[in-house]
Amino acid sequence: MSDVSFHTSSASASDTRHPLASHGWDEGWEAEFAPYAAQGLLPGRVVRVDRGQCDVLTADGIVRADTAYVTPHDPLRVVCTGDWAAVDPVGDPRFVRAYLPRRTAFVRSTSSTRSEGQILAANVDHAIIAVSLAAELDLGRIERFLALAWESGAQPLVVLTKSDLVPDATGLSYLVEDVETTAPGVQVLPVSSATGDGIDVLTAVVSGGTSVLLGVSGAGKSTLANALLGEDVMEVRAIREIDGKGRHTTTTRNLLALPGGGVLIDTPGLRGVGLWDAETGVGQVFAEIEELAARCRFHDCAHETEPGCAVRAALEEGSLPGRRLESYRKLLRENRRIVAKTDARLRAELGREWRLKSAQGRANSEAKRGGGRR
Ligand SMILES: Nc1nc2c(ncn2[C@@H]2O[C@H](COP(=O)(O)OP(=O)(O)OP(=O)(O)O)[C@@H](O)[C@H]2O)c(=O)[nH]1
Numbered sequence: 001m002s003d004v005s006f007h008t009s010s011a012s013a014s015d016t017r018h019p020l021a022s023h024g025w026d027e028g029w030e031a032e033f034a035p036y037a038a039q040g041l042l043p044g045r046v047v048r049v050d051r052g053q054c055d056v057l058t059a060d061g062i063v064r065a066d067t068a069y070v071t072p073h074d075p076l077r078v079v080c081t082g083d084w085a086a087v088d089p090v091g092d093p094r095f096v097r098a099y100l101p102r103r104t105a106f107v108r109s110t111s112s113t114r115s116e117g118q119i120l121a122a123n124v125d126h127a128i129i130a131v132s133l134a135a136e137l138d139l140g141r142i143e144r145f146l147a148l149a150w151e152s153g154a155q156p157l158v159v160l161t162k163s164d165l166v167p168d169a170t171g172l173s174y175l176v177e178d179v180e181t182t183a184p185g186v187q188v189l190p191v192s193s194a195t196g197d198g199i200d201v202l203t204a205v206v207s208g209g210t211s212v213l214l215g216v217s218g219a220g221k222s223t224l225a226n227a228l229l230g231e232d233v234m235e236v237r238a239i240r241e242i243d244g245k246g247r248h249t250t251t252t253r254n255l256l257a258l259p260g261g262g263v264l265i266d267t268p269g270l271r272g273v274g275l276w277d278a279e280t281g282v283g284q285v286f287a288e289i290e291e292l293a294a295r296c297r298f299h300d301c302a303h304e305t306e307p308g309c310a311v312r313a314a315l316e317e318g319s320l321p322g323r324r325l326e327s328y329r330k331l332l333r334e335n336r337r338i339v340a341k342t343d344a345r346l347r348a349e350l351g352r353e354w355r356l357k358s359a360q361g362r363a364n365s366e367a368k369r370g371g372g373r374r
């Protein structure tokens with residue numbers, strides 16, 4: 001009982017920081033948690049989820065809690081790392097009774113056969129997209145990650161890693177420019193974990209919220225995570241002080257407080273992200289194309305052969321690069337395929353479209369053959 005009054009009083013006292021502030025607790029969460037606090041439940045952030053159980057960091061340390069109440073049939077509503085949970089103050093087992101509505105969420109499609117979304121991380125503010133400068137830039141791939149990031153609700157940030165491998169400053173500035181053009185509204189930051197260049201800027205950006213690292217294998221995510229975490233030892237010690245047992249070390253957690261402020265979520269599943277119903281996200285990545293499309297004569301313009309098409313006009317005039325439009329179409333197609341797996345109605349439509357297209361294709365090639373004979 002004294003536990004509960006400690007939480008409510010310490011949280012409202014303006015001169016003391018709430019013990020969970022380092023893990024993202026703020027006034028907004030506190031207000032939303034009020035009804036649960038009134039029931040005597042403790043707030044905590046989920047730092048790891050296993051089968052049937054999870055680790056929740058509360059003001060009293062890490063609580064191992066049962067997730068039976070927050071494991072509904074809908075896989076997107078299953079409690080996940082980053083959630084703010086309401087936990088029983090006592091009991092064996094202690095249960096997570098509920099979690100607060102998510103501000104943002106990362107989801108991905110699971111296997112190709114059973115396409116249901118899987119929730120990967122919740123309440124992420126910054127999506128750090130790691131792109132290695134050791135390889136040639138793949139702008140299409142960056143756009144794909146950007147779509148996923150925007151879709152989640154988090155603010156994307158592109159980090160060009162291994163900048164030490166591009167010693168020529170002018171060359172580097174061109175690469176940064178290329179990515180900036182591809183990612184309007186997104187900060188692009190060259191960094192090197194080897195020399196430490198740019199790490200201070202990144203540290204400052206991520207200090208104000210929860211971040212995740214996205215990017216293909218070898219992009220330098222782990223190295224970057226270590227650079228942000230500094231000496232892991234500090235982190236481990238801090239956790240041990242909190243729970244007083246030293247059972248949980250950094251290796252068992254997918255959510256870590258950064259020494260420079262902010263929180264980093266690094267769940268293994270986030271590494272090979274797919275695109276999951278990210279149509280709005282795709283629209284945000286290609287905002288300039290969607291703006292042009294709004295000026296097409298027909299609102300359902302496919303920008304193929306329609307008259308009064310603003311997209312094709314921009315393409316012809318050279319203000320819209322062909323690569324951008326192709327990438328946009330590719331991502332939309334990819335997205336529709338993913339959505340179609342779960343949406344039978346759309347699947348039927350796509351099937352119809354496909355049959356129409358192939359019928360058209362047959363007609364075209366027959367016409368061509370006919371023309372050849374003439
Ligand atoms: N030169 C240079 N090499 C780096 C830098 N950062 C990472 N590397 C190297 O790049 C390789 C891949 O780095 P990782 O951090 O393991 O990449 P990752 O994205 O975590 O890869 P996965 O764990 O497979 O997802 C390693 O050999 C690192 O040593 C850097 O700033 N400069």
Ligand SMILES: [Zn+2]
Pocket residue numbers: 293296297301302303304306308309310311312
């Ligand atoms: Zn058009």
